[in-house]
Amino acid sequence: MEQGKKVRVLVAKPGLDGHERGARVVAYGLRDLGFEVIYTGLRQSADIIAKAAIQEDVDVIGLSILSGAHMTLTRKVLDKLKEQDARDVLMLIGGVIPDEDVPKWKEMGVSGVFTSGTPIKEIGDFINSNIS
Amino acid sequence: MDNELENLVNGIADGSVRSLAGMITCVENRTTGWLEAMKKIYSKTGHARVIGITGPPGAGKSTLTDRLTRTLLDKGLSVGVIAVDPSSPFSGGALLGDRLRMKDVSALEGVFVRSMATRGALGGLSLAARDVVKIMDAFGKDFILVETVGVGQDEIEVVKTADLVMVVCVPGMGDGIQAIKAGIMEIADIFVVNKADIEGADSVVKDIQAMLSMSTDKGKKTIQVLKTVATSGDGITELVDTLFQELEATKKKAGRQRDRIKEEIIGLLEREVSRLIHKRLDHNDKLDVSVDKILARECDPYSVVQEITDDYIK
Incomplete structure (x- = not known):
């Protein structure tokens, strides 16, 4: 039995992309919904993100990507997680994402895609209904 | 299990x-x-040296922790970091941002960084922080750096956890009298005046030294006051050297460790007793009877407590 279980979420920005506002809005919003959010800041390598996810033992990773390199970066993070024997996490992506890329992501192992304009509560509800 | x-x-x-x-x-x-x-x-704990890092919000605790971690790594030592940030008292959520200042170091071999939310605990740490120190110790970390939430004047929980406490101060936080107040200023084994490139750093050093010189405890060791600029790395080598000297000195004092263990047993006992009290008294009809009597002024809460404790101790 988990007496004081809190859902832990890592919010990270991989790669060369200086647009942080969205990630921050999501981080603050999830905090206000009762999640413990670990925010790692800008320009993270896939390796750093994977290691942070493992050390922090997070249930969810949210990647915010507005650089256009979302497919490559997400693939890299997923590979690193696998390589480092991370436990199963719920992988979420947000940012500027073309609709036609969404189905490819689901195949890759991404559980949810939330583009700009998504109400934070929708992300929170999605997390709660997908975390055992 | x-x-x-x-x-x-x-x-x-x-x-x-x-x-x-x-x-x-x-x-x-x-x-x-x-x-x-x-x-x-x-049984596997007791090897690691535990350093507490505390001070007001924005003093540079995380950046300093990053620098210290790097320096210890260079000496071939493995490092665990526990970085505590506050939980929201309203939503119960937390934004843990200490990794922001330590993103490169946290991925290096031999480093393990864990962010923790206070989850309602007062005193600058979370309830489980002390246990997490032990887990990292058992894992084999040589050094464990415990960074508190940004504290004010009275949050001194870290002293119960660490072998040595660094209090990080910065210029611009008020006049000399702020330094003479009680609380966190009394728990320092080392004072660090960070952001020492900002005007006013020397007067902060002087204020702290003046406070220390007024100590009436003559047998007390001299406490070092060091200046650093964590962002550039200035003063870090001196800080680490002092850290090692102080650790050597505290090693000889077995008293502190004994006190800490005693204090820990009493703390755990208090929590356990409190749990047992709640278990017995929550939804207890007898308690309701007492409450009725107190409301009617036939009895008083003090006597009820006396009765209950007498009953338990029997």
Whole structure:
């Protein structure tokens, strides 16, 4: 039995992309919904993100990507997680994402895609209904 | 102890980072069986040196922790970092941002950084922080840096956890009298005046030194006041040298460790007794009878407490 279980979420920005506002809005919003959010800041390598996810033992990773390199970066993070024997996490992506890329992501192992304009509560509800 | 925790304990013995992270989660969540798991690992603790880093918000604790970690790594030592940030008292959520200042160092071999939310605990640390120190110790970390939330004047929980406490101050936080107040200023083994490139750093150093010189405890050791600029790395080498000297000096004092263990036993006992009291008295009809009597002024709360304690101690 988990007496004081809190859902832990890592919010990270991989790669060369200086647009942080969205990630921050999501981080603050999830905090206000009762999640413990670990925010790692800008320009993270896939390796750093994977290691942070493992050390922090997070249930969810949210990647915010507005650089256009979302497919490559997400693939890299997923590979690193696998390589480092991370436990199963719920992988979420947000940012500027073309609709036609969404189905490819689901195949890759991404559980949810939330583009700009998504109400934070929708992300929170999605997390709660997908975390055992 | 259930299988999951058993596996985590074994994993820690085998050096699995994932097990280390998993056990911290279980202990932080107080998952059933966590106490048994702590008992199992306790015999493997006692090797790590534990450094507390405390000070007001924005003093540069995380950046300083990053620098210290790097320097210790260069000396061939492994480092665990526990970085505590506050939980929201309203939503229960938290934004843990200490990794922001330590993103490169946190991925280096030999480093393990864990962010923790206070989850309602007062005193600058979370309830489980002390247990997490032990888990990292059992895992084999040489040094464990415990960074508190940004504290004011009275949050001194870290002193119960660390072998040595650094209090980080910065220029511009008020006049000399701020330094003479009680609380965190009294727990420092080393004072660090960070952001020493900002005007006013020297007067902060002087204020602290003046406060220390007024101590009436003549037998007390001299406490160093060092200047650093954590962002550039200035003063870090001197700080680490002082750190090692002070650790050597505290090693000779077995008293502090004994006091800490005693204090820990009493603390755990208090929590356990409090739990038992709640278990017995919550939804207890007898208590309601007492409440009625008190409301009618036939009895008083003091006598009721006396009666209950007398009954327990029997």
